[in-house]
Amino acid sequence: MNRLLLLTFALLTGICQADDRPSFILLMGDDHGWSETGYNNHPHLQTPILDEMAANGLQLDHFYAGHPTCSPTRGSVLTGRHPNRYGTFHPGWSIRPEEITIAHLLGEAGYLCGHFGKWHLGPVKSDSPTNPRAMGFHHYVSHDNFYEMNPEFSKNGAPPQPYKGEGSEVTIDETLKFIEMAKKEKKPFLAVVWFGSPHEPYSGLPEDLALYDDLPAAYADREVKLTSMETGRPVKRPLRDVLQERYAEITAMDRAIGKLRSQLKKDGLRDNTVLWYCGDNGGPASSGRATTPFRREKAWMYEGGIRVPGVIEWPSVITKGRVSDLNSVTSDMLPTLCDLANVPLPKRPLDGISIAPLLSGEMKERPAPIYFWKYNSKRVTGHSPKPTPYIDPELQEGTTPLVKYMGNKLTRSFRNFHQPPVSDKDYVSPRVALGNRYKLVVDGEKNSAVELFDLRHDPAETENLAESKPDITAQMQEQLRSWQDSVFNSLTLKDYSP
Numbered sequence: 001m002n003r004l005l006l007l008t009f010a011l012l013t014g015i016c017q018a019d020d021r022p023s024f025i026l027l028m029g030d031d032h033g034w035s036e037t038g039y040n041n042h043p044h045l046q047t048p049i050l051d052e053m054a055a056n057g058l059q060l061d062h063f064y065a066g067h068p069t070c071s072p073t074r075g076s077v078l079t080g081r082h083p084n085r086y087g088t089f090h091p092g093w094s095i096r097p098e099e100i101t102i103a104h105l106l107g108e109a110g111y112l113c114g115h116f117g118k119w120h121l122g123p124v125k126s127d128s129p130t131n132p133r134a135m136g137f138h139h140y141v142s143h144d145n146f147y148e149m150n151p152e153f154s155k156n157g158a159p160p161q162p163y164k165g166e167g168s169e170v171t172i173d174e175t176l177k178f179i180e181m182a183k184k185e186k187k188p189f190l191a192v193v194w195f196g197s198p199h200e201p202y203s204g205l206p207e208d209l210a211l212y213d214d215l216p217a218a219y220a221d222r223e224v225k226l227t228s229m230e231t232g233r234p235v236k237r238p239l240r241d242v243l244q245e246r247y248a249e250i251t252a253m254d255r256a257i258g259k260l261r262s263q264l265k266k267d268g269l270r271d272n273t274v275l276w277y278c279g280d281n282g283g284p285a286s287s288g289r290a291t292t293p294f295r296r297e298k299a300w301m302y303e304g305g306i307r308v309p310g311v312i313e314w315p316s317v318i319t320k321g322r323v324s325d326l327n328s329v330t331s332d333m334l335p336t337l338c339d340l341a342n343v344p345l346p347k348r349p350l351d352g353i354s355i356a357p358l359l360s361g362e363m364k365e366r367p368a369p370i371y372f373w374k375y376n377s378k379r380v381t382g383h384s385p386k387p388t389p390y391i392d393p394e395l396q397e398g399t400t401p402l403v404k405y406m407g408n409k410l411t412r413s414f415r416n417f418h419q420p421p422v423s424d425k426d427y428v429s430p431r432v433a434l435g436n437r438y439k440l441v442v443d444g445e446k447n448s449a450v451e452l453f454d455l456r457h458d459p460a461e462t463e464n465l466a467e468s469k470p471d472i473t474a475q476m477q478e479q480l481r482s483w484q485d486s487v488f489n490s491l492t493l494k495d496y497s498p
Helices: 002-012 047-057 070-079 102-108 167-184 205-212 217-221 239-266 330-341 470-491
Strands: 021-029 059-060 112-118 139-143 152-155 189-194 222-225 234-238 273-279 311-312 323-326 369-371 431-434 437-444 450-454
Touching: 021 070, 021 239, 021 330, 047 239, 047 273, 047 311, 070 102, 070 189, 070 330, 102 112, 102 330, 112 167, 139 167, 139 311, 167 189, 167 239, 217 234, 217 239, 222 239, 234 239, 239 273, 273 330, 311 437, 369 470, 431 470, 437 470, 450 470
Parallel strands: 021 189, 021 273, 059 323, 112 139, 112 189
Antiparallel strands: 059 311, 139 152, 222 234, 273 311, 369 431, 431 437, 437 450
C-alpha cells in the first residue's frame, strides 16, 4: 500500500511514468559523528549541502549506525542484517561470500549497481571472494580501507592505480561516470558511495583549511593522538590543528556531494533519485568529542558511538522538509530500497525494516527494538583449538596502499572464522536494545552492568532507570537475549542451509 501511494504521488506530480523506478545513491561519511553538521548546530563546521538536504528532505534525527565501528556497519547496509550474523565483528573482519546484498537483489531486478570509495568488507582485488563484484556490484572503483588526497583505487579488481585530486571529489567523479553509463543503458541504478573522509589521518585543501583558521585558541591547549601523515605511526598534535584539518575534510566531502546533486539535476535524474546520506559510526575519541552532546564516541554503545547524521532526499516524493525522531538504522536500507523498487526480500533473517512508510509520513514508531552488539571477538581468536579461517588467508590480503600502518604494513588485510561452539560466555560484552523510548545498555562501561535510559528526556544518558523501572528493564533484557539466540543461529551457518 505504501509503495502504491508513493508511486501515485509521483504520477500525479508528472515526475514519472508507471514503469519508472527510482534510482538510489547511498552516501556514507567515514567516522562522521551526529553533531558534525551545520544543520545540527555545530559551532564551527560549514556543511551547506548537507544543510540544504536536511532542510528540503527528510532529516533522520534519530538515525543509527548498525555498529559503533566501520566494517560492521557497512555490512549492515549491504545485507540488512546485524554484522554478527556473518562474523564481521570489527574493522578488518570481512563479510562472508554467502551473504545476499542489496546489489545482488537490485542487480537481478535490472538495476546497474556500482560501488565507489571505501569498501572495508574484504580486499577489492580480483581474486577476493568478497570484493564488490563478488558481492553483486557490476562496476567498482574502490579501496580496501580509508584514503586521503590522491587515492589509489582498484577498478573492477585491477591493480591499484593513483587517482589525482581531493579524495571525496575523486570518488564523486567516478560515481558520475558510472551514472552516465546507467543513463546510456537506460537503467535505474544503485550507487554505493563510501567516502574516505573524515577518517584520520587528516589533510585538506588550502581553501578549506582557511575556513577554519579562527577556531578557538583553547583547542590548542589539548593534545590528541592520531596517525601522522608523514610517518604513518601514532603522533600527538594540538587538537586545534587536528580539528582544522578534520573540518576541512568534512567541508570538501560536503562540496563533492553538491557536485553530485548538481549533475543529477543537469541530467534530469535528480527528481527520481533517492539520495541517502549517513555516517558509519560516531566521531573518534581523538577529535569527535570536541562538541558532541552525547555520551562517549566511536567504538562505544552509547549515543556518541552509534547515533549518526542521516538525511534522505527524494524530490519527487519528499516535497517539503521534515524532521523525524523515529529510530532508524543502517540495516533498514536494504529492506527500504527493496520496498521502493518492488523487489522481494531475501528469505533469511533480517534485522532492518522498511522505513518507506516514513517517507510519506505514515510511520510513527517501530514495531520492535533495534539491537546492537559489540561481540568479543577474542571468544573466537583465543579459542582452543584455533578456529578455522572462513576464507583462505591469502585471499584476505589487501592491496590498496594506506598512509597508516596496520601492524608493520601499509595495507589492510582481513579475517573471518568459522564460529567455535557457543556457550553462555559468548552472550556477554556490550549490547543494546533500543526501543521507541527506552534504551537498554548492558556492559556499556566497565562494571556498569545494566543501564536503562529514557532517550526522549535524557539523550545524554546520564540517569540510569534500571532499578526504578524493573519491568521495562526485564522485558528488554529478555528481548535482547532472544535476539542474540537468533544471531548465533545465523553465525553458525543455519541461514545458508538449502
